[in-house]
Amino acid sequence: MEHRIVSREEWLAARKAHLANEKELTRRRDALSAERRALPWVRIEKTYTFEGWDGALSLSDLFAGNSQLIIYHFMFGPGAREGCPSCSFLADHFDGANRHLRHHDVSLVVVSRAPYAEFQNFRHRMGWDFPWVSSANSDFNYDFHVSPSPEEQAAGRYEYNYALHDGQGGEMPGFSVFYRNDAGEIFHTYSTYARGGDLLIGAHNFLDMTPKGRNEVGIMDWVRHHDRYPVKPLGAASFQPELAVSSRCD
Structure with a gap:
């Protein structure tokens, strides 16, 4: 995965500019939520x-x-x-x-x-x-x-x-x-x-922070029932068996 690589100073400047956009979206979302609550019933x-x-x-x-x-x-x-x-x-x-x-x-x-x-x-x-x-x-x-x-x-x-x-x-x-x-x-x-x-899909919000994002062609084309994924996610590093047991949803 190729991407533009810059100095820490350039990264910080770009990040601060993006932060302003994130804050504006948060304010707009708050206003939209208030508008939703004011809708007639x-x-x-x-x-x-x-x-x-x-x-x-x-x-x-x-x-x-x-x-x-x-x-x-x-x-x-x-x-x-x-x-x-x-x-x-x-x-x-x-x-x-x-x-x-x-x-x-x-x-x-x-x-x-x-x-x-x-x-x-x-x-x-x-x-x-x-x-x-x-x-x-x-x-x-x-x-x-x-x-x-x-x-x-x-x-x-x-x-x-x-x-x-x-x-x-x-x-x-x-x-x-x-x-x-x-x-x-x-x-x-x-x-x-x-x-x-x-x-309301929390997993999407996690993915939206990552370099590859949702990494899909069609909406949710990668999604399976949680018991239908491969036992070990493709490309995942190995982890301790005791952690695997404690995180299972039986």
């Missing part, structure tokens, strides 16, 4: 029923005592045998975040359209502990435009990421955010789709 009037760890659950149940709820729409449709690698890559970040979010008035729950029993083997295989429920018996996925409705499939035109697309469509990823007030009313505050969830 929509009251949820419809009743949604989910299948989960306690049998039938309402949307209110998913808040688990908190006033804020983040739902990840995980691509796992009826009849699927495993989740999509990209959704799984993102979901690998959830358990660590959940250890903190649930203590800061936020519940994070994953929702898929497959029946609850159909994704349990995969969840155990991945070693995930986060709440994961099924929306199979409701219109939830259709209403939040992460699964094409029967009507959309019949018409050959479906909505995703705030745009209409031709075709039958399929399960698609996204996040939806809700707020519940003291009166028990629930409001839809925000949804984002496709690359809108990119910032």
Whole structure:
């Protein structure tokens, strides 16, 4: 890998110039986050029923005592045998975040359209502990435009990421955010789709600091389920066996 090599002084000057751009991006991101929080809300009037760890659950149940709820729409449709690698890559970040979010008035729950029993083997295989429920018996996925409705499939035109697309469509990823007030009313505050969830992939932020970056041709073309990578990463230096054992996700 060839690159421009300079003196320490030249490197420092370039780094300081780039730091100014990084700080500007941080300020702009803070402003964008404030703008997002100021968006208007929509009251949820419809009743949604989910299948989960306690049998039938309402949307209110998913808040688990908190006033804020983040739902990840995980691509796992009826009849699927495993989740999509990209959704799984993102979901690998959830358990660590959940250890903190649930203590800061936020519940994070994953929702898929497959029946609850159909994704349990995969969840155990991945070693995930986060709440994961099924929306199979409701219109939830259709209403939040992460699964094409029967009507959309019949018409050959479906909505995703705030745009209409031709075709039958399929399960698609996204996040939806809700707020519940003291009166028990629930409001839809925000949804984002496709690359809108990119910032929540911590591994990408690590890669973005490296010389090779994400090192991909297509988006996430290198990503596999975490148990499908080679036992030893290609080109990695050997490391002590005891460290390998302690870092495994069994």
